[in-house]
Amino acid sequence: MKYLSQKHEKLVEALRKLPSIGRKTALRLAFYLLKQPQEEALELAEAIKDAKESIQYCPVCGNITENDICKVCADTSRDRTTICVVEEPMDLYSLEKANFYTGLYHILGGALSPLDGIGPEDLRIAELVSRIKEGTVKEIIIATNPDTEGEATALYISKIMNPLSVKITRIATGIPMGSNIDYTDGITLSKAFKSRGEI
Amino acid sequence: MKYLSQKHEKLVEALRKLPSIGRKTALRLAFYLLKQPQEEALELAEAIKDAKESIQYCPVCGNITENDICKVCADTSRDRTTICVVEEPMDLYSLEKANFYTGLYHILGGALSPLDGIGPEDLRIAELVSRIKEGTVKEIIIATNPDTEGEATALYISKIMNPLSVKITRIATGIPMGSNIDYTDGITLSKAFKSRGEI
Numbered sequence: 001m002k003y004l005s006q007k008h009e010k011l012v013e014a015l016r017k018l019p020s021i022g023r024k025t026a027l028r029l030a031f032y033l034l035k036q037p038q039e040e041a042l043e044l045a046e047a048i049k050d051a052k053e054s055i056q057y058c059p060v061c062g063n064i065t066e067n068d069i070c071k072v073c074a075d076t077s078r079d080r081t082t083i084c085v086v087e088e089p090m091d092l093y094s095l096e097k098a099n100f101y102t103g104l105y106h107i108l109g110g111a112l113s114p115l116d117g118i119g120p121e122d123l124r125i126a127e128l129v130s131r132i133k134e135g136t137v138k139e140i141i142i143a144t145n146p147d148t149e150g151e152a153t154a155l156y157i158s159k160i161m162n163p164l165s166v167k168i169t170r171i172a173t174g175i176p177m178g179s180n181i182d183y184t185d186g187i188t189l190s191k192a193f194k195s196r197g198e199i
Numbered sequence: 200m201k202y203l204s205q206k207h208e209k210l211v212e213a214l215r216k217l218p219s220i221g222r223k224t225a226l227r228l229a230f231y232l233l234k235q236p237q238e239e240a241l242e243l244a245e246a247i248k249d250a251k252e253s254i255q256y257c258p259v260c261g262n263i264t265e266n267d268i269c270k271v272c273a274d275t276s277r278d279r280t281t282i283c284v285v286e287e288p289m290d291l292y293s294l295e296k297a298n299f300y301t302g303l304y305h306i307l308g309g310a311l312s313p314l315d316g317i318g319p320e321d322l323r324i325a326e327l328v329s330r331i332k333e334g335t336v337k338e339i340i341i342a343t344n345p346d347t348e349g350e351a352t353a354l355y356i357s358k359i360m361n362p363l364s365v366k367i368t369r370i371a372t373g374i375p376m377g378s379n380i381d382y383t384d385g386i387t388l389s390k391a392f393k394s395r396g397e398i
Contacts (some may be wrong), residue, residue: 003269007254008263010246017243018228031221032217034288045244048247050209052240070205071202088234
């Protein structure tokens, strides 16, 4: 677009790199930011810089934290015998929001994906093994996404953990609450049938 | 969410202020930014700061520009006898992208909205009158949005401009190309019927 100024175009391109933000949305956001009062637009710039510079990963579970150890790991009221394994910090957040799980977490930092060149050494699997070897943990709940990468990761972890004396479970695949059977895909339906339980 | 760090929460809140970004998307964007390499996340912060600090409004048309006068106004190849009146710089961009209009623009900076306390003096209407009084302009095409505020603004401008010797037109309301009649709302249909033309 020849009439867009260079700095404006640069802002659009930077916004466009964000997930689920296309060219049109990036344009709209850029125009919005330019229309805002100076301090409000700069507030966002500062928040990005601040967060990026002060936040690090928890050495225990891999969650995002401002302190040495993250708030979940530091919470002494949580059940230390259970670890829920998730792909990303966002997954931990979703589970915490649902407010039913009281154990600890382990964030892998992704899932196995040979096509993207992500192997076991790129995930925090060794750290998980170390945690188990400490002896406190009795159960690992694998809550990776139920897609190809997440399933492969779950299988890999369960194999690695097999020699260790720890119970390994996988969250159930099935029809989500409030959904319809006729809108559900075949693989999910077959999984839901296989995992059926007595009423 | 008690387990989210303070700086992280601040970033989420800053992102949430953007249009069409809800809490969930803001969270996803924040997690994404924190996962990116330092320089990529800071690139966005810098782009916001840079754009915000270097960009100003064109004194002629009100478009966004890095220079004294915007690129559209400075382009001598454009037709200087026609001015298209739009609400926001984003509208200019959409029209330029469609690549059929060759005249100049005038950006109002919004639309009349008594409920939001936006009156004629808050829009760049006086500047438009001055431009018309210079005598070069022969036609004003009012391209404000076809909603309550945009319609009111179009009506107001046409009344203000009436004593001046300039042709005032309004872009047509009707059924968009590729759309269906049965999906179109009643007001649009009635407008399309009223504005019908001979084939």
